Amino acid sequence: MVIFGAGGDLTRRLIVPALCHLVRAKELPDDFAIIGVDHNDRTTEQWRQALTEATQDEAADDQVCAWLFERMHYMRGDFTEDESFSRLGKLLADQQAKQGSGNALFYLAVGDRFFGPIVDQLGRAGLARQSEKVWRRVIIEKPFGHDFASAKALNAQIRKVLSEDQIYRIDHFLGKETVQNILVLRFANGIFEPLWNRDHIDHVQITAAETVGVEGRGRFYEQTGALRDMVPNHLFQLLAMLGMEPPISFDADAVRAKKTELLQAIHPIASADAVRGQYGAGTVLGKKVRDYRREPNVAPESATETYVALKLGIDNWRWAGVPFYLRTGKALSARATEIAVQFRQAPYSLFRDTPVDKLPANILTLRIQPDEGLSVSFSAKRPGEEIEIDGVEMDFAYRDYFAPIASVGYETLLYDCLIGDATLFQRDDTVEAAWCAVQGLLDAWSRSAPDDFPNYSAGSSGPDAADRLIARDGRAWLPVKANHRRRNGGA
Numbered sequence: 001m002v003i004f005g006a007g008g009d010l011t012r013r014l015i016v017p018a019l020c021h022l023v024r025a026k027e028l029p030d031d032f033a034i035i036g037v038d039h040n041d042r043t044t045e046q047w048r049q050a051l052t053e054a055t056q057d058e059a060a061d062d063q064v065c066a067w068l069f070e071r072m073h074y075m076r077g078d079f080t081e082d083e084s085f086s087r088l089g090k091l092l093a094d095q096q097a098k099q100g101s102g103n104a105l106f107y108l109a110v111g112d113r114f115f116g117p118i119v120d121q122l123g124r125a126g127l128a129r130q131s132e133k134v135w136r137r138v139i140i141e142k143p144f145g146h147d148f149a150s151a152k153a154l155n156a157q158i159r160k161v162l163s164e165d166q167i168y169r170i171d172h173f174l175g176k177e178t179v180q181n182i183l184v185l186r187f188a189n190g191i192f193e194p195l196w197n198r199d200h201i202d203h204v205q206i207t208a209a210e211t212v213g214v215e216g217r218g219r220f221y222e223q224t225g226a227l228r229d230m231v232p233n234h235l236f237q238l239l240a241m242l243g244m245e246p247p248i249s250f251d252a253d254a255v256r257a258k259k260t261e262l263l264q265a266i267h268p269i270a271s272a273d274a275v276r277g278q279y280g281a282g283t284v285l286g287k288k289v290r291d292y293r294r295e296p297n298v299a300p301e302s303a304t305e306t307y308v309a310l311k312l313g314i315d316n317w318r319w320a321g322v323p324f325y326l327r328t329g330k331a332l333s334a335r336a337t338e339i340a341v342q343f344r345q346a347p348y349s350l351f352r353d354t355p356v357d358k359l360p361a362n363i364l365t366l367r368i369q370p371d372e373g374l375s376v377s378f379s380a381k382r383p384g385e386e387i388e389i390d391g392v393e394m395d396f397a398y399r400d401y402f403a404p405i406a407s408v409g410y411e412t413l414l415y416d417c418l419i420g421d422a423t424l425f426q427r428d429d430t431v432e433a434a435w436c437a438v439q440g441l442l443d444a445w446s447r448s449a450p451d452d453f454p455n456y457s458a459g460s461s462g463p464d465a466a467d468r469l470i471a472r473d474g475r476a477w478l479p480v481k482a483n484h485r486r487r488n489g490g491a
C-alpha cells in the first residue's frame with residue numbers, strides 16, 4: 001500500500017488506526033507493506049514515531065501495531081515530479097522481489113488538486129499497469145470535483161490511465177455500519193419493502209446536523225460551503241441507499257447501477273425549494289461560538305452557506321409525488337444524522353365519534369449516528385374506558401444487541417479495496433449524477449448572493465426559512481436530538 005500524503009491528518013487520524021484494527025482482526029496478509037510518500041524530509045523512524053502517538057490505544061494493547069510499523073517505510077517525494085515516481089517504482093520492485101506480490105493499492109490522501117497529477121504520474125511511470133497476476137488500485141478521497149464539469153473532467157483525466165475497476169472513490173459515509181445496514185433493513189426483511197413506495201410513504205426527512213463549526217478549515221470551507229461539502233456526496237448516498245430499486249445481486253456494479261439510477265431521477269431543484277443559511281454568534285452545547293464570518297480565513301462579508309435545506313422530488317414510479325426533505329448544517333443545537341420515513345396517515349373514519357382528533361403519524365427512524373439504531377412509532381390505545389390514542393415507539397439500539405467493535409469507519413472500506421470489492425465506492429457515473437442534480441442550484445446561488453446572512457444563531461436548529469420550506473407543505477421537521485432515549489423519556 002502506498003499512501004500519498006503520509007504526513008497528513010487523514011493518514012494519522014483514520015488510515016493508520018484503521019489499518020491497526022485490521023491487523024488486530026488478522027485481516028491483512030503477512031506480506032503487507034506500506035510506503036508513505038510526502039514532501040517533508042523525515043526518516044522512516046520519525047514517521048513511525050509520529051504515528052505511534054496517534055495510535056496509542058492500539059499500540060498499548062498487545063503491540064498489535066508493531067506488526068504494522070515494522071512494515072512501514074517513508075519516502076520523501078514530490079507528487080508532481082517524475083523522479084519521485086521512478087524512485088517509488090524501484091521501491092515497489094524491491095518489495096516485489098522480496099515478498100513476491102506485486103499488488104499495490106495507492107491511497108491518495110492528498111489535497112484534491114493532486115488527484116489528477118498523481119494518477120498521471122502513476123501512468124507515466126508504468127505503476128498503474130496490471131497483469132493477470134498483479135492488480136493496481138487507486139483510492140481517491142473527497143472532494144471528487146467541485147461541480148459537474150470538474151468532476152467529469154477529473155473522471156476523464158484519470159480514466160486515461162486507469163480502468164474504472166481500478167478506481168475506488170471514497171465516500172466515508174459508506175464506511176458507517178448504519179449506512180450499510182440500510183440495504184439489509186430493506187432487502188433482508190419482508191415487512192418494509194412492500195410499503196416502500198408512494199402508496200404508503202408520505203415523505204422522507206434526511207438530516208445531518210453537526211454541532212461543530214468549521215474547525216480551522218475556513219480556507220477550505222469558504223470555497224466549498226455546506227451544499228458541496230455534504231449534499232452530492234454524503235446525503236445523496238443516504239438518499240440513494242434509501243430510495244434505490246432492489247439490485248439483482250450484491251455485486252458491486254449491480255448495486256451501484258441502482259444507486260446511480262436513483263440519483264439520475266432527482267428532479268432539477270428549483271431555488272424556491274432550497275434554503276441556505278450561515279451561522280452567527282451563539283452558544284453550542286454550553287460553549288460560546290463566534291460568527292462564521294469571524295472564523296480564521298473566512299471573509300468578513302462571506303456569502304458561504306454553513307446550512308442547507310432542500311426539498312427534492314424523485315421522478316420514478318416508486319417515488320413520484322413523495323417529497324424528500326434534506327437538511328445539513330454546522331453549529332446546530334445537537335449532532336445527529338438520521339433518516340425519518342413518515343408513512344401516510346391511517347383513514348380517520350373509524351375514530352370519528354371518539355375524542356381522537358389527530359392520529360400520530362407512523363415514522364420509521366434510522367439513526368445513523370451518534371446514537372445508532374432504529375425506531376418505529378405507532379399509535380396505541382391508552383388504557384381506560386375512553387378510546388384515547390397515544391403515540392408509542394419500538395426501539396432497536398445497536399449497543400443493546402451488538403458488542404462495540406473498535407472502528408474509525410475506514411476499516412471496511414480499506415479491506416474491501418484490498419479484496420477488490422467496489423460496492424461501497426462511488427462509480428464515475430454515480431458521482432456525475434450527483435453533481436448534475438445540484439448543478440442548477442450551485443449556479444443559481446453563485447449568481448445571487450444571500451442578503452440575510454447570518455440568518456441563524458449557533459446552537460439553534462437552523463434558519464426560520466428552513467421551517468417555512470417544509471411548513472409550506474403542511475409538514476414540520478422532526479426535532480434534532482443527539483440522544484434518542486432521552487428524547488423519549490425512556491430508560
Ligand code: BG6
Binds near residue numbers: 142172337
Ligand atoms: C466531511 C465534511 O466530508 O464530513 C465535514 O467535509 C463534515 O465538513 C464530515 O463534518 C461529517 O462526517 P461525519 O462522519 O463526522 O458525520
